[in-house]
Amino acid sequence: MTTISIIGSGNMAAAIGTRAAKHGHTVELMNRDTAKAQALADRIGNGATVGAFGARPKGDIVILAVLYTGAVEAVAHYGEALAGKIIVDITNPFNPDASGLVTAPGDSASQQIAAAAPASAKVVKAFNTIFGGVIAEDKPLDAFFAGGDAEAKARVAAFLESLDMRALDAGGLDTTHALEWAGILLVGLARNGAGFDLAFGAQAP
Amino acid sequence: MTTISIIGSGNMAAAIGTRAAKHGHTVELMNRDTAKAQALADRIGNGATVGAFGARPKGDIVILAVLYTGAVEAVAHYGEALAGKIIVDITNPFNPDASGLVTAPGDSASQQIAAAAPASAKVVKAFNTIFGGVIAEDKPLDAFFAGGDAEAKARVAAFLESLDMRALDAGGLDTTHALEWAGILLVGLARNGAGFDLAFGAQAP
Numbered sequence: 001m002t003t004i005s006i007i008g009s010g011n012m013a014a015a016i017g018t019r020a021a022k023h024g025h026t027v028e029l030m031n032r033d034t035a036k037a038q039a040l041a042d043r044i045g046n047g048a049t050v051g052a053f054g055a056r057p058k059g060d061i062v063i064l065a066v067l068y069t070g071a072v073e074a075v076a077h078y079g080e081a082l083a084g085k086i087i088v089d090i091t092n093p094f095n096p097d098a099s100g101l102v103t104a105p106g107d108s109a110s111q112q113i114a115a116a117a118p119a120s121a122k123v124v125k126a127f128n129t130i131f132g133g134v135i136a137e138d139k140p141l142d143a144f145f146a147g148g149d150a151e152a153k154a155r156v157a158a159f160l161e162s163l164d165m166r167a168l169d170a171g172g173l174d175t176t177h178a179l180e181w182a183g184i185l186l187v188g189l190a191r192n193g194a195g196f197d198l199a200f201g202a203q204a205p
Numbered sequence: 206m207t208t209i210s211i212i213g214s215g216n217m218a219a220a221i222g223t224r225a226a227k228h229g230h231t232v233e234l235m236n237r238d239t240a241k242a243q244a245l246a247d248r249i250g251n252g253a254t255v256g257a258f259g260a261r262p263k264g265d266i267v268i269l270a271v272l273y274t275g276a277v278e279a280v281a282h283y284g285e286a287l288a289g290k291i292i293v294d295i296t297n298p299f300n301p302d303a304s305g306l307v308t309a310p311g312d313s314a315s316q317q318i319a320a321a322a323p324a325s326a327k328v329v330k331a332f333n334t335i336f337g338g339v340i341a342e343d344k345p346l347d348a349f350f351a352g353g354d355a356e357a358k359a360r361v362a363a364f365l366e367s368l369d370m371r372a373l374d375a376g377g378l379d380t381t382h383a384l385e386w387a388g389i390l391l392v393g394l395a396r397n398g399a400g401f402d403l404a405f406g407a408q409a410p
Contacts (some may be wrong), residue, residue, distance in 0.1 A: 099379050100310045134408070141408050144394065171393035174304050178393060181386030188376035188383060189349065194407055201408040202399055203339070203346050 003028060004159070005057030007074055008065035009040040012090055015135040016063055016127060019163050021046035022138060028058045056081040061088060061159055063127075068093040068102075068109050075116040083118040086152045089176070090127040092183035101180050110147070110176035122152035125176040126160065128183050130199035131190070142166045142201040144182070148173035168202055208233060209364070210262030212279055213270035214245040217295055220340035221268055221332060224368050226251035227343060233263045261286040266293060266364055268332075273298040273307075273314050280321045288323040291357045294381070295332040297388035306385050315352070315381035327357035330381040331365065333388050335404035336395070347371045347406040349387070353378035373407055 004020045005028040006013045017027045017040065027048040031037035034050060041048040051057060054077050062082065066074050068091035075082065093102050093109040103109050114123040124147035127135065134141060143165040147153050157167035170179060182200060190196045209225045210233040211218045222232045222245065232253040236242035239255060246253040256262060259282050267287065271279050273296040280287065298307050298314040308314050319328040329352035332340065339346060348370040352358045362372035375384060387405060395401045 099376075100382070105305045144390070146393065168394050168399055169397035170390055171304075171397055175390070175393045177305070178386045178390040181383045182390055185349070185375055185380070185383040185387055188351065188380045189373050189407055192374035192376055194373055195409065197409050199408045201406040202394055203404045203406040204400065204402050 002026070002061070002159070003059040004061050004063060005030060005051065005059035006063040006065050007031070007053070007057075008063075009033075009036040010065065011132040012127065012135075013063070013065035014040055014043070015132040016065060016090075017044045017048065019135055019138050021048060023163050025162070030055070030057065054078055054081060057085060061086045061155060063088045063090065064113065065090055067091065071109060072112050072116045075113050080118055082121045084120045086155055087113060087117055087121050087123045088127070088156060089113050089123055089125045092128050093180055094184065094187070098184060098187045100184060103177060103180055105177050106174070108173075108177040108180055111173060114148070114173065122149035123147055123173070124149075124152050124156045125179050126156055128179055129186055131186070131196050133197055134199045138164070140164050140166070141199050142168055144168050144170050144179060144200060146170040146172065146175040146179055207231070207266070207364070208264040209266050209268065210235060210256065210264035211268040211270050212236070212258070212262075213268075214238075214241040215270065216337040217332065217340075218268070218270035219245055219248070220337040221270060221295075222249045222253065224340055224343050226253060228368050230367070235260070235262065259283055259286060262290060266291045266360060268293045268295065269318065270295055272296065276314060277317050277321045280318050285323055287326045289325045291360055292318060292322055292326050292328045293332070293361060294318050294328055294330045297333050298385055299389065299392070303389060303392045305389060308382060308385055310382050311379070313378075313382035313385055316378060319353070319378065327354035328352055328378070329354075329357050329361045330384050331361055333384055334391055336391070336401050338402055339404045343369070345369050345371070346404050347373055349373050349375045349384060349405060351375040351377065351380040351384055
């Protein structure tokens with residue numbers, strides 16, 4: 001039970017925010033368009049609030065639920081307001097036809113976000129290997145995450161577990177690029193017969 | 206029930222060969238060191254045979270179960286002996302510490318192997334998102350595959366299904382690079398707590 005701040009008010013913000021609220025977290029929504037944030041807060045209910053875009057988030061964990069193309073800009077806009085925060089990068093930096101990435105090894109979206117954020121902020125990548133619809137269904141599922149800071153990862157893992165997800169640590173900040181490729185693979189599977197009601201899991205027979 | 210040819214006699218050759226034999230396939234083993242191939246054939250049993258390294262494989266499906274570093278060389282050595290065959294690339298082209306790949310988008314191991322093989326041979330990537338130990342356990346599990354030829358993919362899918370695996374098509378030959386990154390992610394998960402008795406799966410709650 002903690003406050004989770006979410007930057008963005010699209011499908012992923014709605015799915016994560018709704019699931020978080022259902023599991024007892026207080027959700028704060030932040031969007032350039034305050035009316036959109038308010039509409040999502042009303043939809044999520046359970047005491048969800050709206051914060052000013054660019055103001056210091058109330059939550060220690062800040063879900064950056066914007067498209068990749070706006071992620072670094074949003075983090076730069078927040079600037080020192082994100083000092084000490086755990087930034088959860090959920091972006092999938094796909095090329096236009098989702099056949100590959102616009103990021104590169106050593107320069108993943110998470111690494112770009114970390115470079116734009118205050119040094120005291122820690123970036124953890126999560127949620128990008130689960131389609132939003134599956135998050136919204138609120139059933140048990142596996143959630144992969146990666147990041148460079150052990151304490152931040154432990155906090156995010158606890159948050160994921162609180163959402164009835166099995167949190168699986170994939171490694172350090174370098175590994176976030178592998179998670180980005182997993183997004184491509186997930187879309188590939190979805191388009192080739194598996195459908196979009198899909199998430200990655202780890203099987204241990 | 207078909208003949209499956211396997212080039213190599215290491216752990217993955219043993220795991221795939223044993224599972225294939227258990228499910229009624231006839232296995233042919235091919236290795237530079239014929240004694241090693243014979244030892245594995247004896248271990249697999251069920252009528253497993255040994256073929257000369259570089260000779261035309263008996264099976265339509267040829268599992269290239271060698272390390273990435275020797276894969277292109279092996280395919281070049283076989284040359285026209287692989288004409289018309291379905292080459293199953295199982296390699297994980299990891300860098301020395303398995304933090305990334307030595308291949309690149311558009312130049313995956315599968316694409317390198319396809320370039321080295323006769324034009325009539327078709328490459329399908331499979332098995333690289335499952336640790337060998339899990340294959341050997343012979344329990345139901347998900348198996349991702351990708352490749353550029355629909356008929357070859359259908360044949361490989363049928364083979365995977367015959368092994369009690371749920372065959373999941375991830376896409377075309379470009380997508381093989383995403384599968385290679387999935388190998389990195391699998392090792393990351395294994396090293397960070399999930400353990401090596403592990404394979405990727407697709408969850409559809």
